[in-house]
Amino acid sequence: MTHTSRTTPDPATPAPTPSAPSAPSAPxxxxxxxxxxxxxxxxxxxxxRLGLVRMLDEVLDTMxxxxxxxxxxxxxxxxxxxYLEIRPERLPLITALVAEGRLAAGPWLILADEFLCSGxxxxxxxxxxxxxxxxxxxxxxxxxxxxxxxHCAQMPQxxxxxxxxxxxxxxxxxxxxDRDAFAWTGADGTVIRxxxxxxxxxxxxxxxxxxxxxxxxxxxxxxxxxxPWRPDGPLLAMYGADHSAPxxxxxxxxxxxxxxxxxxxxxxxxxxxxxxxxxxxRSHARANILxxxxxxxxxxxxxMAHAERVITRYAEPLAARWLPGDTAAAKLLxxxxxxxxxCSGHDxxxxxxxxxTAQQVAARIAEAGQIGQAVVDMVGASLAARVPRDRIVVVxxxxxxxxxxxxxxxxxxxxxxxxxxxxxxxxxxxxxxxTLLDETAMDDLTRLLGRVHERELFGLQIISWSAxxxxxxxxxxxxxxxxxxxxxxxxxxxxxxxxxxxxxxxRPGPWLVRxxxxxxxxxxxxxxxxxxxxxxxxxxxxxxxxxxxxxxxxSGDSGGAAPAGGDAVLDNGLLRVTVARDGTLSLxxxxxxxxxxxxxxxxxxxxxxxxxxxxxxxxxADAPSSVEVESVYAGPLVSVLEIRRTYDWPVExxxxxxxxxxxxxxxxxxxxxxxxxxxxxxxxxxxNRTRDHRVRWHAPLPRAAAESFAExxxxxxxxxxxxxxxxxxxxxxTYPAEGFVSAGGLAVLLDQVTEYExxxxxxxxTLLRSVGHLSRNRNAYRDEPAGPQLPTPDAQCPGPAAMRFxxxxxxxxxxxxxLPRLAEEYRHELLAVPxxxxxxxxxxxxxxxxxxxxxxxxxxxxxxxxxxxxxxxLTALRERDGALEIRIVAECLTATEAVVRGPFSAARRAGIxxxxxxxxxxxGGAVRLPLxxxxxxxxxxxx
Numbered sequence: 001m002t003h004t005s006r007t008t009p010d011p012a013t014p015a016p017t018p019s020a021p022s023a024p025s026a027p028x029x030x031x032x033x034x035x036x037x038x039x040x041x042x043x044x045x046x047x048x049r050l051g052l053v054r055m056l057d058e059v060l061d062t063m064x065x066x067x068x069x070x071x072x073x074x075x076x077x078x079x080x081x082x083y084l085e086i087r088p089e090r091l092p093l094i095t096a097l098v099a100e101g102r103l104a105a106g107p108w109l110i111l112a113d114e115f116l117c118s119g120x121x122x123x124x125x126x127x128x129x130x131x132x133x134x135x136x137x138x139x140x141x142x143x144x145x146x147x148x149x150x151h152c153a154q155m156p157q158x159x160x161x162x163x164x165x166x167x168x169x170x171x172x173x174x175x176x177x178d179r180d181a182f183a184w185t186g187a188d189g190t191v192i193r194x195x196x197x198x199x200x201x202x203x204x205x206x207x208x209x210x211x212x213x214x215x216x217x218x219x220x221x222x223x224x225x226x227x228p229w230r231p232d233g234p235l236l237a238m239y240g241a242d243h244s245a246p247x248x249x250x251x252x253x254x255x256x257x258x259x260x261x262x263x264x265x266x267x268x269x270x271x272x273x274x275x276x277x278x279x280x281x282r283s284h285a286r287a288n289i290l291x292x293x294x295x296x297x298x299x300x301x302x303x304m305a306h307a308e309r310v311i312t313r314y315a316e317p318l319a320a321r322w323l324p325g326d327t328a329a330a331k332l333l334x335x336x337x338x339x340x341x342x343c344s345g346h347d348x349x350x351x352x353x354x355x356x357t358a359q360q361v362a363a364r365i366a367e368a369g370q371i372g373q374a375v376v377d378m379v380g381a382s383l384a385a386r387v388p389r390d391r392i393v394v395v396x397x398x399x400x401x402x403x404x405x406x407x408x409x410x411x412x413x414x415x416x417x418x419x420x421x422x423x424x425x426x427x428x429x430x431x432x433x434x435t436l437l438d439e440t441a442m443d444d445l446t447r448l449l450g451r452v453h454e455r456e457l458f459g460l461q462i463i464s465w466s467a468x469x470x471x472x473x474x475x476x477x478x479x480x481x482x483x484x485x486x487x488x489x490x491x492x493x494x495x496x497x498x499x500x501x502x503x504x505x506x507r508p509g510p511w512l513v514r515x516x517x518x519x520x521x522x523x524x525x526x527x528x529x530x531x532x533x534x535x536x537x538x539x540x541x542x543x544x545x546x547x548x549x550x551x552x553x554x555s556g557d558s559g560g561a562a563p564a565g566g567d568a569v570l571d572n573g574l575l576r577v578t579v580a581r582d583g584t585l586s587l588x589x590x591x592x593x594x595x596x597x598x599x600x601x602x603x604x605x606x607x608x609x610x611x612x613x614x615x616x617x618x619x620x621a622d623a624p625s626s627v628e629v630e631s632v633y634a635g636p637l638v639s640v641l642e643i644r645r646t647y648d649w650p651v652e653x654x655x656x657x658x659x660x661x662x663x664x665x666x667x668x669x670x671x672x673x674x675x676x677x678x679x680x681x682x683x684x685x686x687x688n689r690t691r692d693h694r695v696r697w698h699a700p701l702p703r704a705a706a707e708s709f710a711e712x713x714x715x716x717x718x719x720x721x722x723x724x725x726x727x728x729x730x731x732x733x734t735y736p737a738e739g740f741v742s743a744g745g746l747a748v749l750l751d752q753v754t755e756y757e758x759x760x761x762x763x764x765x766t767l768l769r770s771v772g773h774l775s776r777n778r779n780a781y782r783d784e785p786a787g788p789q790l791p792t793p794d795a796q797c798p799g800p801a802a803m804r805f806x807x808x809x810x811x812x813x814x815x816x817x818x819l820p821r822l823a824e825e826y827r828h829e830l831l832a833v834p835x836x837x838x839x840x841x842x843x844x845x846x847x848x849x850x851x852x853x854x855x856x857x858x859x860x861x862x863x864x865x866x867x868x869x870x871x872x873x874l875t876a877l878r879e880r881d882g883a884l885e886i887r888i889v890a891e892c893l894t895a896t897e898a899v900v901r902g903p904f905s906a907a908r909r910a911g912i913x914x915x916x917x918x919x920x921x922x923x924g925g926a927v928r929l930p931l932x933x934x935x936x937x938x939x940x941x942x943x
Contacts (some may be wrong), residue, residue: 004349004708005012006440010768012674014520014653017371017426017585019849022606026124027229027232027235028223028235029219029222029235029237029255029256030068030234030236030237030255030256030257030258030263031204031207031237031239031255031256031257032072032236032237032238032239032240032258032259032260032263033069033070033071033072033239033240033246034072034074034075034201034238034240034246034249034260034940035055035059035073035240035241035242035243035244035245035246036071036072036074036147036201036202036240036241036242036243037079037147037242037243037286038242038243038345038346038347039076039078039079039082039110039342039345039347039348039353040345040347040348040360040361040599041347041351041352041353041357041739042353042354042356042357042774042787042790043354043356043357043790044353044356044357045082045357045360047085049082049083050242051243052079052083052558053086053121054082054245055243055244055245056079056080056083056087056245056589057372058094058245058695059071059245060090060093060094060097061247062245062248063097063102063103063283063497064093066248066251066357067102068251068257069102069248069251069257070103070104070258070259070262071102071103071104071246072103072104072140072144072156072259072260072261072400072467073103073104073454074111074146075104075106075107075108075111075140075142075146075260075890076106076108076109076110076111076129077105077107077108077109077128077129077132077136077139077146078109078110078129078342078763079134079760080105080136080232080585081096081235081288086556087204087832090347090444094136094434095136095137095645096137097134097137098136098137098138098139099138100135100137100762101138101259101261101262103136103259103562104259104260104262105132105133105136105138105139105140105262106129106130106132106133106134106139106141107126107130107133107139107141107142107144107162107164108126108144108787109125109126109127109129109130109132109338109341110194110341110342110350111145111147111148111343111345111346111359111863112125112131112341112345112346113148113149113293113345113346113349113350114145114148114150114151114152114155114343114351114713115149115150115152115294115712115736115738115753116294116301116304116344116349116753116890117308117340117349117714118308118738118875119154119158119713119714119715119889120308120310120312120714120875120876120887121308121312121341122152122155122158122344122713123158123912124337124340124341124654125341125482126158126162126420126912126913127912127913127914128337128338128341130162130638130913131913132568132773138433140193140259140260141163141164141166141261141265142164142166142260142261142265143155143159143162143164143166143167143168143192143262144167144168144169144198144260145167145168145169145170146168146169146170146200146201147170147171147201147346147349148171148290148346148768149168149171149172149289149290149291149293149477150170150171150280150281150282150284150535151171151279151281152173152712152713152715152932153186153279153280153713153715153717153934154188154713154714154715154821154934155167155184155185155186155189155581155935156184156186156191156192156933157187157188157190157935157936158184158352158912158936159192159938160190161700161911161912161913161938162812162911162912162913163195163213163913163915164192165193165265165269165909166192166193166194166195166264166267167193167194167195168194168195168196168197168260168264169196169281169285169394170200170201170568171196171281171287171288171289172281172282172283172287172289173196173277173281173283173286173287174277174281174283174285174286175283175285175286175534175722175724175726176232176275176277176862177185177196177275177277177734178229178275179196179229179230179274179275179288180195180196180197180198180226180229180230180236181193181194181195181196181267181274181344182194182196182271182274182275182276182277182279183271183274183275183276183277183403183447184277184281185276185277185278185279186279186934187279187714187715187716187717187934187936188373188508188931188932188934188936189932189933191271191667193268193269193270193271193274194277194295195236195265195267196225196229196402196630197236198229198286199236200223200238200242200287201240202238202242203222203226203237203238203240204222204237204238204239205240205241206218206473207222207237207356208221208239208246208247208250208253210250212253216251216485216813218698219255222235222237223235224830225570229419231562233512234256234391234471237255237619238260240753242714242776244356246401260857261317262807263357269348272571278717279717280715282723282735283723283724283726283733284723284724284725284726284727284730285724285725285726285727286727287727287831288610288727288728288729288782288784288786290352290610290729290782290786291611291612291732291734291755291824292607292608292609292610292611292612292631292734292737293350293351293352293609293610293767293791294753294754294755294766295575295694295734295755295766295768295769296350296351296352296610296769296771296795297351297358297609297795297797298363298766298768298769298797298801298803299362299752299801300349300358300361300365301349301351301752301753302352302752302802302803303362303365303366303369303628304340304343304344304349304365304752304753305738305751305752305753306369306751306752307336307343307366307368307369307372307925307931308340308372309335309341309364309373309827309828310369310374310376311336311337311340311368311369312873312875312876313397313828314334314372314373314376314397315329315333315349315373315379315879316333316375316833316876316878317370317397317532317877317878318375318379318509318831319333319375319379319531319878319879319894320398320877320878320879320884321379321380321865321877322379322383322862322936323378323379323382323677323864324561324879325879326378326847328378328379329375329379329870330879332371332374332375332398333371333372333375333878334399334692335371336368336369336371336372336375337368337369339364339365339368339371340365340368342364343361343364343365343368346510347837349361349363349365350609350610350775351795352610352774352775352787353609353774354774355792355793355794355795356790356792357841358792358794358795358796359617365722366565370804371583374833376642379572380393380831380833381836383534383833384397384833384834384836384837385407385837386594386835386837386838387536387835387836388835388837389461389485389541389834389835389836390414390518390538391536391538391539391659391834392406392408392417392536392537392539392832392834392835392836392837393534393535393536393832393833393834393835394406394527394529394533394534394535394536394537394540394558394830394832394833395529395533395534395624395830395831395832395833396529396530396531396532396533396746396830397782397828397830397831398532398824398828398865398874399528399531399865399874399877400487400531400692400832400866400867401528401529401530401864401866401867402528402529402825402830402869403526403527403528403529403532403676404527404529404674404676404765404825404829404830405524405525405526405527405637405638405674406524406525406527406602406829406830406831406832407430407522407523407524407525407832408522408525408832408834409433409485409520409522409523409834410420410521410522410523410539411484411518411520411521411522411539411758412432412518412519412520412521413519413541413939414425414522414539414540414542415429415521415539416539416540417523417537417538417539417540418467418537418538418539418540419527419528419535419537420535420536420828421857423605424535424540425525425526425527426523426525426526426636426637427523427524427525427526427637428523428524428635428636428637428638429521429522429635430521430522430523430524430635430638431521431522432520432521432522433517433519433520433522434517434522435515435516435517435518435519436514436515436517437458437483437513437515437516437517437804438458438513438515439513439514439515440510440512440513441476441510441512441513442510442511442512442513443502443507443509443510444498444504444509444676445477445479445499445503445507445509445511445513446500446504446512447482448479448500448863449496449497451499452493453495455493457481457515458483458515460483460484460517461484461485461487461491461653462481462482462483462491462496463479463481463482463483463484463489463793464481464482464489465479465481465496465499465519466480467479467499467503468480468909469482470505475509476509476510476511476512477503477507477510477512477799478511478512478513478514479500479503479511479512479513479514479516479599480513480515480516481513481514481515482516483515483516483518483519484517484520484836485518486741490542491724493791495674502899506737508918509552514851519520524635524637524638525537525637525828526637526638526675526676530862530864531864531865531866532864532865532866532877533864533865534862536835543912547881549713555687558828559906560820561880562908566680568641569644569741570639570641570673570680571673572673572674572675572676572677573681574589574590574677574680575587575588575589575673575677575679575768575808575809576589576925577671577673577680577681578586578720579594579629579641579643579671579827580596581627582599582624582627582645583598583624583627583629583645583669583681584596584597584598584599585597585598585644585671587680587807587808587809588606588809589678589808589810590813591809591810592702592703592745592809592810592857593665593702593809594699594701594702594734594745594746594809595700596698596700597699597700597746597769597807598624598669598682598684598693598697598698598699599697599698599699599762599765600622600645600647600667600684600696600697600698600750601620601621601622601695601696601698601764602620602621602622602647602690602693602694602695603618603619603621603693603696603747604618604619604650604653604657604658604692604693604694605653605692605693605694605695605769605770605771606653606654606655606692606776606779606787606848607771607773607776607777607779607780607781608771608773608775608779609771609774609775609916610775610782610786610793611730611732611779611781611782611786612694612732612769612781613655613730613779613781614643614653614656614777614780615653615655615656615782616655616656616657617657617658618657618658619650619657620657621647621649621650622698623647624645624646624647624667625647625664626645626646627643627644627645627648628643628644628645629641629643629863630644632670636675637674637675638642638672638673638674638675638903639672639673639804640670640671640672640673641670641671642668642669642670642671643668643670644662644666644667644669645666645667645668645669646665646666646667646669647661647664647665647666647667648662648664648665648708648874649663649690649693650662650687650693651690651691652690652691652693653691653692653693654692655780656768658670663689663690664835665686665687665688665690666686666687666845667684667685667686667749668684668685668686669682669683669684670682670683670684670685678767678808678810678822679747679749679806679807679808679826679880680808681806681826682800682804682805682806682807683802683803683804684767684803685692685800685801685802685803686799686800686801687800687801688768688770688796688797688798688799689788689798690770691768691770691772691796692771692772692796693769694766694768694769694893695766695767695768695769696761696764696766696767697764697765697767697803698762698764699746699748699762699763699764699924700761701744701745701761701762701763702746702770702809703742703744703745703746704744704746704761705743705744705745705758706720706721707719707721707743707758708722708735708741708743708756708758708763709741709742709743709884710737710738710740710741710742710756710774711729711737711738711739711740711741711811711819711820711823711891712736712737712738712739712753713738714889714890714934714936715891715934716729716815716820716934717727718816718825719733719735720733721733721758724729725756728782728783728784729781729782729783730780730781732757732781733757733758734756734763735755735756735757735768736752736753736754736755736756736774737753737754738750738752738753738754739752739769739820739823740819740820740822740823741756741763741765742760742810742812742817742819743758744761744762744763745808745809745810745811746763746807746808746810746813747796747807747808747809747810747814747817747821747822748765748805748806748807749761749805749806749807749808749818749822749823749826749827749899750805750823750827751804751805751826751827752803752805754805755769764849767801767805769802770790770795770797771792771795771796771799772793772795772796772797773789773790773791773795774787774788774789774790774791774792774793775787775788775789775790775793776789777789778847786849801897806826808822813893815892815893815894817873820871820873820892821871821890823874824873863902863903864901864902865877865884865901865902866899866900866901866902866904867886867888867899867900868899868901869890869896869897869898869899870892870894870896870900871888871890871891871892871896871930872889872890872891872896872898872931873888873889873891874886874887874888875887875888875936876888880915880940881915883940883941883942883943884902884904884940884941884943885910885914885936885938885939885940886900886937886939886941887936887937887938887939888929888931888932888937888939889932889935889936889937890931890933890934890937892933892934892936893933894933895930895931895932895933896931896933897928897930897931898928898929898930898931898937899926899927899929900926900927900928900929900939900941901925901926902925903924903925903943904921904922904941904942904943905922905942905943906919906941906942907919907920907922907927907939907940907941907942908927908936908940908942909937909938909939909940910939910940910942912936912938915942926940
């Protein structure tokens with residue numbers, strides 16, 4: 001990404017005073033020829049790739065002719081892979097150069113934005129990059145992060161667990177760092193020596209510009225600028241820029257050339273005496289970190305989070321548990337991961353590219369999620385085939401036992417569920433599906449047979465059929481077919497064909513063909529499922545009185561969710577929610593309350609995809625013109641209120657102010673309270689028909705707070721009310737959160753990366769930010785352009801907008817409130833799969849009622865796989881080289897212990913990239929792992 005400050009060393013920040021002046025000389029400089037290659041940005045990927053091919057053609061020709069030439073390919077393998085797709089004949093040369101150490105490849109697959117993807121995606125990115133670079137001859141052993149918009153708190157641990165002793169980066173470094181290296185301490189206490197790049201990754205881009213006779217003067221100027229950052233030893237001259245090749249004749253200058261890996265790994269990895277920095281790096285002091293990318297193109301962030309969740313927590317674990325050794329599933333998962341990682345790029349998921357780029361990113365995210373869902377479907381089909389059609393398999397994606405709600409569509413006559421052993425499952429009827437699917441007039445009844453595929457009609461199973469003649473002269477006959485999802489009767493296509501032919505012969509026509517769905521009711525059932533396991537439920541018939549026989553209706557569980565005292569109140573015994581006249585919510589729990597929750601605030605945004613910037617004369621619209629409240633569901637297990645608020649929002653904004661013309665916008669909030677849950681589920685949606693604005697959801701805090709705690713990328717970080725500035729960028733205290741954010745006794749559980757801010761005693765979440773330019777040359781909150789001033793009408797995000805999250809009140813710290821566990825439960829719903837085995841018990845003739853007594857339920861043969869321990873979270877579970885690989889993290893403030901129980905005979909620690917480690921003791925079918933706060937642990941379990 002081109003940026004003015006990349007060509008000069010920290011122009012807004014004076015360089016530190018050198019401790020001892022050094023005379024400049026050529027041996028004091030090590031030149032690293034390189035390029036920074038944005039895979040996609042203001043042009044889409046394929047158009048940029050043309051330039052990549054030309055650039056690498058030139059570089060490789062130079063390297064083949066000049067044995068002294070070195071080149072660093074930006075720390076990302078993807079650029080070399082993209083090149084080799086076009087120039088496969090160059091593979092032997094690239095392999096030779098990498099093996100010789102002259103061409104630095106990897107270690108990442110892509111230069112990801114560290115805050116807009118999950119921690120597991122970052123780990124897989126490093127895994128794919130190092131594995132691919134090793135196959136070419138060896139990955140660069142430096143965690144090179146040249147252009148990311150800040151750095152997450154777990155990066156030191158990720159790199160060290162991968163065997164790296166050095167990181168190298170530019171943005172986000174605080175003003176306290178006054179040398180070109182510092183000791184970076186991660187969330188868990190891991191320390192890594194970090195090479196800082198004063199002036200950015202192009203600090204020597206001008207070194208070889210101009211006449212050759214002036215090179216000594218340019219070397220002198222470079223040395224005078226950089227020597228204060230490094231009093232002793234050779235200076236790192238990063239000779240390269242965006243999308244360009246270094247000059248081919250630089251070896252003639254007589255300077256020492258090296259790859260970045262050669263320079264950095266030659267430094268002492270000890271951090272003694274270096275400036276110390278802890279946690280995430282999000283300072284604006286020395287470089288722009290462009291925080292507005294967190295809220296640019298919000299729909300892409302939602303899609304990315306969904307795809308990550310499907311692949312990481314459903315597709316991979318379910319395939320490992322129930323499709324071990326399946327090569328198709330393994331290949332599909334590999335394809336899904338590659339697409340997902342590609343989308344995590346710092347100019348991709350950020351949304352700061354052209355509209356063409358954003359469309360391609362969205363398509364790849366969708367494809368990654370679809371591939372992951374295909375694997376889930378494979379596992380679901382395998383599980384469904386093991387049980388009859390009147391059964392439902394419920395799968396738990398969490399490593400601990402869960403009691404939660406699932407939705408199921410059941411025949412109305414069998415709208416009752418039994419757990420294994422025959423006990424009734426608490427359930428609540430929600431809605432009845434329409435029964436008339438199709439009504440078609442046919443002159444020739446035999447045409448009906450063309451619609452039928454064995455037993456399938458309109459995607460459902462044929463249950464019964466009947467024919468009747470019209471009573472009036474000339475009236476058509478009627479042929480009725482009943483279909484359903486839970487067909488339990490016997491069936492033979494020949495019987496149906498015979499009935500159609502006999503009816504057509506007896507009555508030539510016309511015929512009215514009616515397709516009726518078996519009456520189906522959607523129910524919410526409260527089910528208990530073992531850790532990473534499944535349970536099988538059976539549908540049961542109604543009693544003679546018309547009520548579900550033995551149905552507990554939710555009685556006896558941990559409190560219902562029925563409205564109390566009117567449709568505008570929800571109460572489940574843990575949380576009471578009241579809707580105020582303005583449509584905001586009052587929340588009351590046992591120890592706290594909050595009022596005015598959910599205020600919607602619309603303000604102007606004259607910024608761009610990189611930085612929010614309000615107009616000089618902003619107008620905030622937060623008062624609705626009308627409010628309507630409707631009860632959607634009311635029952636013992638789940639109750640839902642729909643709140644519709646109408647606003648008048650200015651149609652557009654400019655740098656000076658907002659338009660006087662307004663657009664009427666209806667904002668709908670769906671508030672859902674479930675039995676046993678201490679939080680209120682919310683979905684806020686509207687049709688975005690205005691431009692250049694920011695919409696935020698506000699919640700006043702129960703108590704004053706000067707700090708927030710946000711979960712993301714396998715850590716929980718503390719943030720204050722301000723951010724450190726200093727480089728010409730307004731240090732807005734808007735921050736990213738992935739799993740939850742907590743402040744002042746109020747927490748919000750999230751299912752996507754979301755921008756938030758503590759402002760005026762409230763927590764504000766950004767629901768949508770609409771802007772019309774990739775970068776503006778004049779942005780009130782940024783001194784210089786962040787890229788070309790290109791129109792991006794799609795970044796206005798026109799059309800439907802929606803965001804889901806949950807809000808709760810809590811006492812104590814986030815750790816004491818168990819927010820990581822609550823976020824895990826909120827984000828990962830139980831999975832329900834209808835049975836598909838046609839060998840159903842009690843098969844009867846067409847039209848006969850289903851058997852009133854079901855066969856005994858299948859006792860699940862799966863041994864539970866349980867992971868227990870305060871603050872211990874599962875981040876990955878997959879099959880690897882005949883073992884189950886699990887990755888866990890201790891999201892807690894004090895040391896803890898993880899206990900893993902399951903069907904394994906041996907266990908060993910493993911590196912974060914999969915390398916086998918020391919054996920672990922297995923006692924009583926369990927492994928115990930002591931963990932530091934925020935420690936990441938990878939374990940291989942041998943069946």
